[in-house]
Amino acid sequence: MTGPVSSPSVVVGRSARAAAIVAAALAILESEGREALTMRRLADAVGIRAPSLYKHFPDKAAVELVLIEHGFTVAARAFEEAIARDGASLETVMTAYRAVALAHPHLYRLMTAGPLPRHLLAPGVEARAAAPLLRVLPQPDLARAAFAFGHGMIMLELDARFPPHADIDAAWRAGTQALQAAM
Amino acid sequence: MTGPVSSPSVVVGRSARAAAIVAAALAILESEGREALTMRRLADAVGIRAPSLYKHFPDKAAVELVLIEHGFTVAARAFEEAIARDGASLETVMTAYRAVALAHPHLYRLMTAGPLPRHLLAPGVEARAAAPLLRVLPQPDLARAAFAFGHGMIMLELDARFPPHADIDAAWRAGTQALQAAM
DNA sequence: TTGACCCGGCTAATGGTGTTAGCTATGCTG
DNA sequence: CAGCATAGCTAACACCATTAGCCGGGTCAA
Numbered sequence: 001m002t003g004p005v006s007s008p009s010v011v012v013g014r015s016a017r018a019a020a021i022v023a024a025a026l027a028i029l030e031s032e033g034r035e036a037l038t039m040r041r042l043a044d045a046v047g048i049r050a051p052s053l054y055k056h057f058p059d060k061a062a063v064e065l066v067l068i069e070h071g072f073t074v075a076a077r078a079f080e081e082a083i084a085r086d087g088a089s090l091e092t093v094m095t096a097y098r099a100v101a102l103a104h105p106h107l108y109r110l111m112t113a114g115p116l117p118r119h120l121l122a123p124g125v126e127a128r129a130a131a132p133l134l135r136v137l138p139q140p141d142l143a144r145a146a147f148a149f150g151h152g153m154i155m156l157e158l159d160a161r162f163p164p165h166a167d168i169d170a171a172w173r174a175g176t177q178a179l180q181a182a183m
Numbered sequence: 184m185t186g187p188v189s190s191p192s193v194v195v196g197r198s199a200r201a202a203a204i205v206a207a208a209l210a211i212l213e214s215e216g217r218e219a220l221t222m223r224r225l226a227d228a229v230g231i232r233a234p235s236l237y238k239h240f241p242d243k244a245a246v247e248l249v250l251i252e253h254g255f256t257v258a259a260r261a262f263e264e265a266i267a268r269d270g271a272s273l274e275t276v277m278t279a280y281r282a283v284a285l286a287h288p289h290l291y292r293l294m295t296a297g298p299l300p301r302h303l304l305a306p307g308v309e310a311r312a313a314a315p316l317l318r319v320l321p322q323p324d325l326a327r328a329a330f331a332f333g334h335g336m337i338m339l340e341l342d343a344r345f346p347p348h349a350d351i352d353a354a355w356r357a358g359t360q361a362l363q364a365a366m
Numbered sequence: 367t368t369g370a371c372c373c374g375g376c377t378a379a380t381g382g383t384g385t386t387a388g389c390t391a392t393g394c395t396g
Numbered sequence: 397c398a399g400c401a402t403a404g405c406t407a408a409c410a411c412c413a414t415t416a417g418c419c420g421g422g423t424c425a426a
Contacts, residue, residue: 017403039384048404051385055403060384115342144349145336145358149328152335156327159298166327174365175328182361200374222413231375234414238374243413 018056020046022066026107029067033106034113037064061117064110069122071111072129075100079132090136090183094150094176097133101154108154142182149175201239203229205249209290212250216289217296220247244300247293252305254294255312258283262315273319273366277333277359280316284337291337325365332358 014022024045029037039060043050057063075097082096101108118126130147137143153175155161157168197205207228211220222243226233240246258280265279284291301309313330320326336355339345345354 038382040382049406051387051406052404054385112338112342112344116344139357141350141353141357142361144339144345144351144354145332145361148335148339148354148358149332150335151339152331152333153328155295155338156331156334159295161295161299162327167324168327170324171327171331174322174324175331175362178325178328178361178365179358182357182364221411223411232377234377234416235375237414 015056017046021053021056021063022070025063026067026070029106029110030104034110065117065120067107068111068116069125071104071107072121072125074104074107075111076125076129076132079129083132083135088132088136090146090180091176093132093136094146094172097150098154098172102157105158109158112151112155137179137183139183142179146176146179149179198239200229204236204239204246205253208246209250209253212289212293213287217293248300248303250290251294251299252308254287254290255304255308257287257290259308259312259315262312266315266318271315271319273329273363274359276315276319277329277355280333281337281355285340288341292341295334295338320362320366322366325362329359329362332362 021042025037025042028041028045039053040050042063043053046053053063078096078100079093082092086092086095116126133147134140134143137146153168153172162168162171204225208220208225211224211228222233222236225246226236229236236246261279261283262276265275265282269275269278299309316330317323317326320329336351336358340351345351
């Protein structure tokens with residue numbers, strides 16, 4: 001089950017049509033996954049023909065890039081709210097990380113699939129999402145280890161790569177506590 | 184840089200043609216990545232037409248499955264040799280994990296891309312690759328955390344997701360030591 | 367020896383993908 | 397009012413995995 005489709009936050013400065021395209025793309029992605037997000041399908045959802053999409057975006061990657069930026073913003077907000085609510089601890093951030101990734105699995109996959117075209121990403125978007133983890137875990141090496149741990153856990157959980165009987169909550173706790181203790 | 188293309192180990196019981204197809208598929212995958220592995224390209228490499236591949240494999244996923252099994256075997260051997268050489272420690276296994284993944288990045292990506300069709304996998308192949316980690320880290324929850332940490336580190340490194348100045352070796356050490364200390 | 371059969375090639379074609387070229391209508395602007 | 401950019405359209409291209417159907421050659425049995 002995916003969470004409710006939030007309206008895209010990365011729409012400012014775009015034409016109404018472009019914003020509608022992004023909204024439709026996000027809806028398709030979140031409900032049916034990356035494979036379902038084709039240019040024809042997207043055009044259908046907006047009520048135009050596929051080639052007309054290229055009047056608003058240079059290619060499919062450009063649409064996906066906007067979705068990725070949206071994903072970073074959603075994640076950043078989730079981390080910030082979690083810290084405000086539950087305090088600035090590693091456990092808070094890791095719990096929020098898992099929650100937001102599982103609430104938007106297809107978006108999370110898109111965000112982390114393959115190399116990230118950093119030079120095309122709006123500046124600050126990535127840094128804002130990374131900041132909360134660095135705040136609760138200031139040592140850079142340990143922060144990267146924690147990031148990798150969380151990312152790996154999510155991917156393995158999403159891909160059902162753990163054995164069926166595995167206690168995923170316990171694995172999260174064990175890893176988080178190990179990193180916590182190393183601070 | 185990918186390592187040298189090892190000859191596929193999962194070829195027993197196949198016709199010579201099928202074995203040649205698997206060998207060519209592995210060569211294409213390891214040298215050019217998953218996108219380059221198309222049925223036409225694969226058929227070209229073997230010297231036949233694409234539809235003729237279907238006389239030997241039901242579909243493309245079946246070819247990829249053999250490559251995945253090969254990857255598990257390669258990884259398992261690497262772990263076993265590392266333990267025999269350097270002793271059964273978590274650090275040994277983690278180092279071997281990273282080494283084998285970086286030596287075969289495209290194969291590693293294929294192995295870990297999306298859900299694993301366990302019911303189609305030859306029995307024991309996955310368990311053999313998982314055994315060394317469970318040996319050096321018997322607590323299941325911590326072992327899963329270590330697996331996730333290693334997998335996450337590899338994916339982030341392969342996708343150049345860490346900032347350019349990041350000390351990836353140090354992050355591996357930090358995470359490994361944290362898990363080690365939690366045993 | 368001849369017939370049947372199956373194996374492993376082939377060509378042609380289908381429906382999908384992203385994308386480009388080129389036409390046209392609408393509406394804003396000088 | 398002329399001109400031009402905008403944003404739609406159809407047709408088409410190259411590629412993808414895959415299927416249908418044909419055919420030659422080898423094997424094996426009668």
